[in-house]
Amino acid sequence: MDTLKSDRYYINLILSGKREAFSAIIERYQDNVYNLALKICGNCENAEEIAQDSFIKVFRSLRSFKGRSSFATWLYRIVYNTSITFVRKNKLDILRLEDFPVDSVDFMRDSDTDEEADREYMKTLLGYALQKLEHEDRAIITMHYYQDLSHTEICTITGLSRSNVKVRLFRARRKIQQIIEKNIVKEPKYEKV
């Protein structure tokens, strides 16, 4: 509730002509917005472009935000739609490679500690598994696990029904686990996670 108040405070400032107040909104949401865009499109440059365009759209249509949902939900809906439109327009496909293309040794070479190497390896593997999912499923996984959004919020953002979100979440989870189990290097450190 406090977040909503604070968001509303900045929105009112922006609408009264103090456009510099928008930087507070950017600072608050930029990581989540970028992360969601990145998980959907799978590419850093495209994710930055999508995130920037989404914020511009938000700025342009701030006056139409009536507060029926939280500002964050409204913002993520814009990011989700912008990202899905982008990947469809640019025909960004789902990853077709059968095997995980990176060797764990590469991470040992580039990292200072074993733990850092573990983390980077797992991160890349998880990213790889996400890229094997449908764009919509990646978005749902990201919103649910990375941003802790509830099923109801995800329904509002994606426009999907509650049961559809649950089914997609279940299938996506299963697929991620299968991909990771198939590709992971069986070392004690990874199993500890």
Place this chain on the structure above:
Amino acid sequence: MKKSEKDIIKEWIEYTGAESAPVGFSEKLMSRIELEKDYTYINPISRTFILIAILAFTGLVILALTLPRASEYTWMKSVIENISGFLTRIPDSIQIPGISIIARYLFYISAGIIVFTLIDRFLAKFLIPGKRYTG
């Protein structure tokens, strides 16, 4: 106890963490925001469509005003006889009356589009403030 898929994925995600926005993201975005200019009009109909509608309307008016007069000229009569002689074989009911009915409806439709456009612009001017990117 065996961990569920849900817990395993959650742990992986917590362990690996989320990506952060690139350095300078906020500054770059704010410089784009600075280029946004206030404006008070969103045009929901494309300018091309409005131009075509106005041209079609003007064309129909000119046709309606000039054709009867032009047909009074002898050269126009010979043109009609020589070029569109086939019209004389069409039954009277769909010859001139048919064309005039179609022309009348086209006229009404064009006038409707013009009135709609004017009302739309008028409303948009006062009711839909917004921003425009000029960079």
